Amino acid sequence: MQAYFANKTVLITGAAGFIGSHLVDQALAFGARVIGVDNLITGRRVNLTAALQNPNFRFLEANVSLPTASYLDNFLDELKLGEPAFTKIDLVLHFASPASPPAYQNSPVETYLVNSSGTHNLLTYLQEKSPETRFLFASTSEIYGDPLVHPQKEDYFGNVNPNGERSCYDEAKRLGETICGVFTRNYQMDVRIVRIFNTYGPRMRYDDGRILPNFINQALQQQPLTVYGQGQQTRSYCYVDDLVRGILLLASGDGLEGQTVNLGNPEEFTVLETAVLVQKIINGQVTKENVVFGDLPSDDPSRRKPDITKASELLGFAPETTFRQGLERTIAYFKTEESRILE
C-alpha cells in the first residue's frame, strides 16, 4: 500500500477533520503530496499542525459543496508555477462532512449539500479534467439506518427514515453513494466507497456530542455520564488508526474500482457497557451516581455492528487495537491542551 502513495498527489476534502487529518498525516508519511481542503465548519486547523510543517502539504480553505473549479482552479494555477508536481491529482478522498449527530443536525443544509452536491461537483470536475483520477467517497454505517439485519453486510439496503432528524446525513450519504454509482457505471470512472462504522480516537472534538467524547470528558471532570434511553442500544467502535489503514488499503488496491466496503471493528458493546468501561478506566469504579439517564434521540439505531468479511477478503483488513487500548490513547488525548482548541 505504501508504494502506491509514494510520489502521488492526493486531494483530501475534510482534511482538518478527525478522520481527514489522520488520512493527511498517513498519506504524507507514505510519501504522497497532499492538498487538504476544508471549510473549517467542524474541522480544526490544529489537527493539521504537523502537516503544515511538511513541504509536501498544501492547505486550501474552501467549501467543497461549491462547483469544484470555482475554488480549485486558481489554487492549482498558482501551485503550477512553483510546484507543478502538485497539480496532477491522482486520488481524491472525499471526507468533508459534519459527522456527529448533534453537528450534522446543527448544519443540516451544509451536511446534505456536501455529501450530494459536493460529491457530484467533484466527480463532474474530474470527469471533465482528469477522468483517470481515482475517487473514494466516505460513506457511513448510517446508510443502514436502524438496521433490521444484524450484523450489517454491504448487500443490506438499510432501514432509513427519509424525513427524520438524521436524514440530512444518512439520506445524503445514500445519495452520495448513488452519484458514485452513476460515475462508475455510466462514465467508467474509478470510484470506491467506504462505509465507516463508529470510529474514535485523538482529534475528535471534545464538544462534538458523540458518545466517547461525551463519556470521556464527563468522566475526566467527575460528572455523571449521560446515557440516552436505557443504554441497551449497541455500537461497535473502531480505533482511528485501524480505520485509516483500511481506507488507505481500499484507496490504493488494484482492481477495486466500483467496490463498496464496510470498515469498522465488529466488537459490539451496549451504551451502558461503554459507560461502565470508560468510568472504570478513568475513575476506577462505577457507582449509580456515575450515570444519568436521558431521553433517547429519535431514530437512534438500536444496534449496529459491521460485517467485515468483505474488507478482510478484499483488503486483508482486520482491526488490531482493542477497545481498552484505543480508549486509553483517546483519554490521554482528551487530557491535552490541544484537545480544547476548537479552531
Ligand code: UDP
Ligand atoms: N449516546 C449516549 N450518550 C451520549 C451520546 C450518545 O447514550 O452522551 C448514545 C446515542 O444515543 C447512541 C450511541 O450513544 O445510541 C452512539 O451515539 P453517537 O452520537 O456517538 O453516534 P451514532 O452511532 O448514533 O451516530
